[in-house]
Amino acid sequence: MKIAVVKNILEANDRIAQENRALFDENGVTVMNLMSSPGAGKTSLLEKTIQALKGDLTLGVIEGDIQSSKDAERIARMDIPVVQINTGGACHLDGNMIRDTFGEFNFEELDLLVVENVGNLVCPAEFKVGEDFKAMILSVTEGEDKPAKYPLMFHESSVLLINKTDLLPYVDCTVEGIREEALKINPHLVIFEISCRTGDGLEAWYDWLKQEVRARKKA
Amino acid sequence: MKIAVVKNILEANDRIAQENRALFDENGVTVMNLMSSPGAGKTSLLEKTIQALKGDLTLGVIEGDIQSSKDAERIARMDIPVVQINTGGACHLDGNMIRDTFGEFNFEELDLLVVENVGNLVCPAEFKVGEDFKAMILSVTEGEDKPAKYPLMFHESSVLLINKTDLLPYVDCTVEGIREEALKINPHLVIFEISCRTGDGLEAWYDWLKQEVRARKKA
Numbered sequence: 001m002k003i004a005v006v007k008n009i010l011e012a013n014d015r016i017a018q019e020n021r022a023l024f025d026e027n028g029v030t031v032m033n034l035m036s037s038p039g040a041g042k043t044s045l046l047e048k049t050i051q052a053l054k055g056d057l058t059l060g061v062i063e064g065d066i067q068s069s070k071d072a073e074r075i076a077r078m079d080i081p082v083v084q085i086n087t088g089g090a091c092h093l094d095g096n097m098i099r100d101t102f103g104e105f106n107f108e109e110l111d112l113l114v115v116e117n118v119g120n121l122v123c124p125a126e127f128k129v130g131e132d133f134k135a136m137i138l139s140v141t142e143g144e145d146k147p148a149k150y151p152l153m154f155h156e157s158s159v160l161l162i163n164k165t166d167l168l169p170y171v172d173c174t175v176e177g178i179r180e181e182a183l184k185i186n187p188h189l190v191i192f193e194i195s196c197r198t199g200d201g202l203e204a205w206y207d208w209l210k211q212e213v214r215a216r217k218k219a
Numbered sequence: 220m221k222i223a224v225v226k227n228i229l230e231a232n233d234r235i236a237q238e239n240r241a242l243f244d245e246n247g248v249t250v251m252n253l254m255s256s257p258g259a260g261k262t263s264l265l266e267k268t269i270q271a272l273k274g275d276l277t278l279g280v281i282e283g284d285i286q287s288s289k290d291a292e293r294i295a296r297m298d299i300p301v302v303q304i305n306t307g308g309a310c311h312l313d314g315n316m317i318r319d320t321f322g323e324f325n326f327e328e329l330d331l332l333v334v335e336n337v338g339n340l341v342c343p344a345e346f347k348v349g350e351d352f353k354a355m356i357l358s359v360t361e362g363e364d365k366p367a368k369y370p371l372m373f374h375e376s377s378v379l380l381i382n383k384t385d386l387l388p389y390v391d392c393t394v395e396g397i398r399e400e401a402l403k404i405n406p407h408l409v410i411f412e413i414s415c416r417t418g419d420g421l422e423a424w425y426d427w428l429k430q431e432v433r434a435r436k437k438a
Contacts, residue, residue: 038368
């Protein structure tokens with residue numbers, strides 16, 4: 001009985017996500033659904049990425065949080081359109097919440113829309129929002145066992161950004177260990193090793209993202 | 220409609236959690252529900268705490284994970300009874316899952332049962348399992364904005380352990396900042412500053428926990 005309810009919710013969400021995706025495709029907007037545990041560095045990565053790309057691309061951001069508008073305030077300082085969704089208690093964004101923001105964007109002018117999901121390594125992986133691809137961040141402080149313990153998130157993501165590499169000397173965790181465990185769950189993951197604090201490794205990420213956006217613009 | 224379903228699930232869970240709690244009370248077992256983001260240090264804290272307390276108290280552990288038995292294996296090495304719950308996809312433990320483990324413990328002999336919840340700063344706060352109190356860990360790598368962004372977890376917890384204080388020199392976060400933000404949400408929080416890596420601050424935590432267990436034993 002409980003399973004049936006959950007299945008209906010997921011199916012209804014998939015339908016709305018598909019409609020969102022069709023609208024994004026019509027307008028040539030690339031949509032990235034960005035996910036991680038709380039505090040892994042989603043907003044910091046976004047700030048760096050916006051700074052690097054906003055000369056070349058037209059960007060927009062949707063911020064998902066249970067409460068507060070702290071993240072949207074950080075992004076708004078960078079002078080690009082941003083909408084804050086407060087989910088109340090909900091632990092993830094869904095297709096309908098994204099649709100509710102559509103009045104706030106001019107999709108014809110947008111190249112890349114980033115959806116920063118609620119900080120949670122579990123539930124956001126189950127709910128499509130209409131994205132072209134999912135990207136996830138794992139910080140090295142979280143440990144090498146996370147892919148085995150939260151497999152769906154690693155399975156659904158196309159990109160894994162291993163963040164806070166500047167802290168590697170101080171934690172019992174290696175990038176090699178994370179890579180190995182993550183690729184066991186999803187051998188197709190594109191992996192970047194980055195530090196939002198020092199900037200290490202971010203150029204390769206910017207280049208990859210720009211290529212993704214341009215490929216969709218042409219298609 | 221969706222809200223009604225969720226409310227029914229929570230009410231049914233509260234009833235089961237109450238029954239669990241009654242059984243624990245009858246047997247004088249203190250039950251702690253331990254929660255945090257993935258990788259904040261729940262299992263590390265448990266290992267240290269078991270090591271320090273197992274001469275004085277009889278302990279048991281329930282490990283909650285979506286998948287894998289890595290944490291239960293770590294605890295089993297310490298030679299105390301441990302049960303692994305794999306939730307499948309579920310992002311939290313509930314009263315029923317805890318009840319399903321009852322055959323594995325001898326509650327008459329137990330002083331303290333620790334329930335290590337699924338790594339998630341959102342959903343576990345909504346579901347009682349029959350605990351006497353909730354304790355949460357926030358690591359300093361997660362940042363000062365977390366209480367404002369995940370208020371229910373901080374509101375429901377009696378204890379906040381600020382972990383990984385050894386990393387403070389390398390992150391943009393202060394213990395004072397976390398304290399201030401956390402106490403805004405819940406002025407009654409008992410706060411410990413700890414490093415499971417160096418052992419700093421753990422003695423005060425052990426003393427507090429032993430007192431809590433003994434107070435319930437006498438009552």
